[in-house]
Every structure is written in C-alpha cells, then in structure tokens.
Amino acid sequence: MSDQIRITLPDGSVREYPNGVTSLEIAMSISEGLARNVLAAKVNGTVQDATRPITTDSAVTLLTWNDTEGKATFWHSSAHLLAEALEELYPGIQFGIGPPIEKGFYYDVDLNGQHFSQEDFKKVEDKMLELARQKQEFVRQPISKAEAIAYFEKKGDPYKLDLLDRLDDGTITFYSQGNFTDLCRGPHIPHTGFIKAAKIMNVAGAYWRGDEKNKMLTRVYAVTFPKQKELDDYLFLLEEAKKRDHRKLGKELELFAFSEKVGAGLPLWLPKGTMLRERLENFLRKAQVRAGYQQVVTPHIGSKQLYVTSGHWEKYGEDSFKPILTPEPGEEFLLKPMNCPHHCEIYKTKPRSYRDLPLRLAEFGTVYRYEQSGELHGLTRVRGFTQDDAHIFCRPDQVKEEFIKVIDLVLYVFKSLGFEDYSAQISLRDPANKQKYIGSDELWEKAESAIIEASAERGLRTVTELGEAAFYGPKLDFMVRDALGRKWQLGTIQVDYNLPNRFELEYTGSDNQKYRPVMIHRAPFGSMERFIAILIENSGGNFPLWLSPDQIAVLPISEKYEDYANEVFLTLQENDIRGYNDLRDEKIGRKIRDSEINKVPFMLILGEKEQAEGRVSVRKKGVGDLGSMTIAEFIGFFQNEIKPAAQPAVL
RNA sequence: GCCGUUGUAGCUCAGGGGUAGAGCACUUCCUUGGUAAGGAAGAGGUCAGGGGUUCAAAUCCCCUCAACGGCUCCA
Numbered sequence: 158m159s160d161q162i163r164i165t166l167p168d169g170s171v172r173e174y175p176n177g178v179t180s181l182e183i184a185m186s187i188s189e190g191l192a193r194n195v196l197a198a199k200v201n202g203t204v205q206d207a208t209r210p211i212t213t214d215s216a217v218t219l220l221t222w223n224d225t226e227g228k229a230t231f232w233h234s235s236a237h238l239l240a241e242a243l244e245e246l247y248p249g250i251q252f253g254i255g256p257p258i259e260k261g262f263y264y265d266v267d268l269n270g271q272h273f274s275q276e277d278f279k280k281v282e283d284k285m286l287e288l289a290r291q292k293q294e295f296v297r298q299p300i301s302k303a304e305a306i307a308y309f310e311k312k313g314d315p316y317k318l319d320l321l322d323r324l325d326d327g328t329i330t331f332y333s334q335g336n337f338t339d340l341c342r343g344p345h346i347p348h349t350g351f352i353k354a355a356k357i358m359n360v361a362g363a364y365w366r367g368d369e370k371n372k373m374l375t376r377v378y379a380v381t382f383p384k385q386k387e388l389d390d391y392l393f394l395l396e397e398a399k400k401r402d403h404r405k406l407g408k409e410l411e412l413f414a415f416s417e418k419v420g421a422g423l424p425l426w427l428p429k430g431t432m433l434r435e436r437l438e439n440f441l442r443k444a445q446v447r448a449g450y451q452q453v454v455t456p457h458i459g460s461k462q463l464y465v466t467s468g469h470w471e472k473y474g475e476d477s478f479k480p481i482l483t484p485e486p487g488e489e490f491l492l493k494p495m496n497c498p499h500h501c502e503i504y505k506t507k508p509r510s511y512r513d514l515p516l517r518l519a520e521f522g523t524v525y526r527y528e529q530s531g532e533l534h535g536l537t538r539v540r541g542f543t544q545d546d547a548h549i550f551c552r553p554d555q556v557k558e559e560f561i562k563v564i565d566l567v568l569y570v571f572k573s574l575g576f577e578d579y580s581a582q583i584s585l586r587d588p589a590n591k592q593k594y595i596g597s598d599e600l601w602e603k604a605e606s607a608i609i610e611a612s613a614e615r616g617l618r619t620v621t622e623l624g625e626a627a628f629y630g631p632k633l634d635f636m637v638r639d640a641l642g643r644k645w646q647l648g649t650i651q652v653d654y655n656l657p658n659r660f661e662l663e664y665t666g667s668d669n670q671k672y673r674p675v676m677i678h679r680a681p682f683g684s685m686e687r688f689i690a691i692l693i694e695n696s697g698g699n700f701p702l703w704l705s706p707d708q709i710a711v712l713p714i715s716e717k718y719e720d721y722a723n724e725v726f727l728t729l730q731e732n733d734i735r736g737y738n739d740l741r742d743e744k745i746g747r748k749i750r751d752s753e754i755n756k757v758p759f760m761l762i763l764g765e766k767e768q769a770e771g772r773v774s775v776r777k778k779g780v781g782d783l784g785s786m787t788i789a790e791f792i793g794f795f796q797n798e799i800k801p802a803a804q805p806a807v808l
Numbered sequence: 809g810c811c812g813u814u815g816u817a818g819c820u821c822a823g824g825g826g827u828a829g830a831g832c833a834c835u836u837c838c839u840u841g842g843u844a845a846g847g848a849a850g851a852g853g854u855c856a857g858g859g860g861u862u863c864a865a866a867u868c869c870c871c872u873c874a875a876c877g878g879c880u881c882c883a
Binding site for chain 1: 841846881882
C-alpha cells in the first residue's frame, strides 16, 4: 500500500494526497470556501460521505448543494434529522423508511396512536433546527447483521427488522447523529449544521412497503434548505404554482364544473370549456385526416359479452360500474370502458384484404370507469372522459412504420401546443408477474421489441418501466407534469397482438391465405379532460389565440357608442373572430380590468374618436394599448397573430 | 378503497352552545365615464346531508356524501 494516492478532479487535474485522505480534506486543500460547502463526494462514480477516507487512486467529484446528488444527500440527512426530532418529541414511535424525494424528503413513522397534525408542525421544525444548530456529526458504523437485529429488537422497531431481513450480513451500516441511530446505507452530509431552514409540508398515510395489505404508517413530508431565503423562495414558487391549478382556473374562467348531484368525477363542460375542447378536437381531426385516419362513432354501452371477449370484463369487471340490466332476463350491458372492442367489431363488418391495411379508425370516444373515490382529481382523474382514441389495424410487416408515424403525430401535437417538458416512457410488463397479463411470451416479446425499435429509430429519449404495460400489450407513454410537479400520462401508443386473437380478426394475404392483423392503440392527447387540465396548468389559462374561448372583447366607452360596438362586433363575428361585446353600464377602466381577469387576448376600445373615424383602439392583454386600427386592419392583424398555430405545418 | 384535513351566500373567507357576517359577484337606481375596480340602495344562506347530546346545535359527538394532500389502483 503506497503512502500517496493520486486524485483526479473533474477538470482533469491530478493531485497527490496521503493515503486515507478524505474528500473534505481534498476540498480544504483547494479552498476553505469549497470545504464549507461540500456535502458529499462522488468517488469513482459512487456517492459517499465526504468524511470517508480514500485509499486508492480515485476520480473525485465534490458535491455541493448545486449538484442533484448533493441535494439528495442533504435531504436524506435531513430525513434522519426529522426522525431524531420526532423521536425526541414522540418517544416510542417506530420508523419505516425516510428517503429523499424530488423536492425534499419524507419519513414514514408508526405513531402508535399518537396524534400528529398541522398544529404540531412548528414544534417539530423548531426541534429540527435546534438539533441542527448542534452540528451533530453523522457517524458511519459498519455492523454485523446479528448486532443490527439485536439493536432493533431491543428498540422494538418491527419495520427496521423487516428491512434487515432482506439485507446480507457484511453490507449493513448504521448512521448515528446525536441520540439517533438508523439503519442506513448512506451517504450523509458531514454534520447537521448545514441545515438552516426546515418546513414540514404535510402528513399523509402510506402503506408499509407500498402494499395495501400492510399497516398504514404516517408519512411526514418535509423540505430543508441551507439558507432560509431558499425556503422562502421555494414556498413563494409553490404559491405561484397553485394559482395555475386547473381546478381553480377552470372555475374562474368558467371552463368546467362539478356537481355533487351529478356525481363525483363526472365533469360538466361549460360553454367556454366546450369551445376550447372542440377547437382541440378539430385540430386533431385535421391532423388525422392528413395521416390517413377515418372517423367512426360507436355507442356508449355495449353488450357485456363484448368485454368478456376482450378480457376487460375479467380484468376490470369487479371494480367497474356494474352492468346495466334490461327488461329481458339475463341481458346485460356495460358502460363502455374502452373503445377498442367496438372498433374490432367495425373491422369485422366485412372481409379485409392485405391491400386494405393499415386501416386506421379514430373516434373521440367517451368512456366510463369506476375510478377509486380517493383517486379522483379535478379533470386529470375522472369517471367519465373522452379519449382521442384510434386503432390501427395493420399487417405485421407494417407495425414499425405505423408506430413511428404515430410517434410523429404525438410529437406534432405536443409541439403545436407548446408541450416541451415531457418524458417518453416505455411501459413493459413485469416479468416477475406474468399472470397479470394476457397472451403468450412470444407475442409479448414481438410487441415489446416493436416499441423499443420504433422509439430508437425516432431517436426518442426514453425511460423504461417494468410492470407499467397494459394487460394486453406494452406501451409507449408520454408523461408530463402538472403545476405542482405531479406526473401524468397523456399520449399513449400501444402495440397489441392479443385483441386481434381474441376477436379472431383476419385479413386475406396476397397468397389468398388468412392472416391475423396487429392492432396499435393510440391517443395523442390521452383524454380530452386530462390534456386540457395540463394545458390549463402549463399556460396558466393564457391559451394560444386559436384556442382562446373568447379571443376579443369589444368595450364601448359609454352607452352612446353601443350601435358602433354592435356593428364592429358583428363584423368580427362574420370573420370568425369570437368574443363578447361588453355593453354594461360600467366605466372603461372596469371593463378592461374584467377582460384582463378573464384573460381575453385582445380588447377593442370604442369611443367618440373611433366611431367618427371608423376605427378601433386595440389593447393586448398583459401588454397594453397597441394604438388604433381600422376594422379591416385589425382583422388582418388578428389573422396574422393566429396564423402559426391555426395553420400548423403539414405533418 | 385506505390515512389525514376540510365543508358557512354564486366566489374568497371570518365567526363559533343563545336570532347568520364581510368583501367581490348579482338586481335596481344615479352616473355617460378614454386604457386594470364610479356611487347608493337591495336581494341572497335549513351554516354539505342525516342522526345524537342539550332548555338551546352552524358550533359538541356519530354516520353518510363531497373536496383537498398523500398511499394503493389506473384498460
């Protein structure tokens, strides 16, 4: 073992240090300021404590608050601090897991019946900061499995024992700070003094190990920062994000509503929301015509037998809306939970030739699913919703090409609506849980490789998730985030070899033999409801001009100009410009304010001058006065403003 | 479905064992005003629904429903 080791820093420079040097000491040798900010270090690709000795030539990256891994370490250590504070305040509680998350961390605790709620947050925050000020060091201690078990048996923590059960002897470490010791792989920040601001965000129930058969623990969510100001900024941003919540804006802008009387999860689309929704549908219809789709319509209910055939009844029948009975004994119908079985039956209305394929059937199909009551969430999770659904029936040799075309369509839709922040997820079946799915291994492998190859061919950056497939086939899902960072699936493309089997779909090949087509299920928006929810949150209700429910507001200065206002408004309507004519007995300042609040893109202000000259005074929302124009000029100006999105580039 | 929180006027919210409150919105009247709130008056609530405790319940307790934050689920 040599006395000196060579440390390679991220800039490529190599320095020599005594064997056993710590990352913190390396930082110190560079600058004291850096050393004060080092939270952890990445040594040869592995994040570890900055205080651990390094004993071989290594590549070292010092991690601070500015690094994702630095933050994660900071929050992981904060979880231990939270646990320490909770244990001091609520002796005898037991601990589950306490990991960092995207924004902060949580700790799952079993309070054993003790009460913990919002009023107690401050107390815990203060305790955390009090302990943090003691600059308690995080001490790493490798320990044998037997000793570890003995420790938690003595302490009486069944959850830690459950965790230990799955760990191998020789890999187990404890971390201690102050009076708190936890089973933990680490790494941690050097000491608690880095934590200068703490905020408990909320508490929620969470099943132990995420299994609903297990006991529900109390999950305490919190976030910490190295500076108070960063916490203040974060809380401010959070408040700003809440203003974009589609449930709030949907009410304020009169887009949609819910009624207890109608039922939970059953949205009522108000006139303005319907306007928006129809614009989106027309936009997609046009794109689909260009892409060779044909529109179909199918009923809202179907014979139960249809879903027995498809497999949906067996898979979801238990927790769906119950079958609809008729005067005829034994006759049962289901509220349509999916459009695909109907479309399969459309396929079967006549013999199909290989020349007919691909056959692309599209429908804005409204479906009903009995979502769990606790899952309902604004427009993003509802019980009655409309899918921009389509099913492509194609030959096996056409699957990849068709799949790629659909990827292009989805990307085109996202791009047209300014959705840039999405992730593409390849959702495969869980190989350890095959009984959840229908169909043979062979067909699944074919379908999965089709998706993987098509995504690769389009250069899509994807993440792969096992166990996220549909029961009949794998999917490529396009995920986006809402205002508060929650992930939702919008667009989806699915390859399916199974339903064609179940419905015994066939086509005649060039050799006059019968073959089985492949189905691609796809929905670029996913559902109109969820897509519009995200659109509202992304835009904050400031929709692109072509989607705005009200594009203009005509605002006469006083009653005297009512006739002129009517004339202008009519001319605009004749030119397909929609909006309203504000003839209320209010001052102009008031009318402007109300239009601004309603997020109307353009206001046309009319008074004596405008009437005399046959002009309109144009005001742009959020910007102000644009000066006066003739009506014809405004129409030209408007059409130019709307152009980029109204006439999207041909696919 | 599970854990927790919440439910008062159309909206945002205050109140809280003893006759239900504010601002905005709404209606009427006055005002005819030039780029983000003109003035006055009026109307509007079985305090989510049901049950219980009490001389008395919007207020305390229980149940149901709904919403919110998570968990689980998501064709």
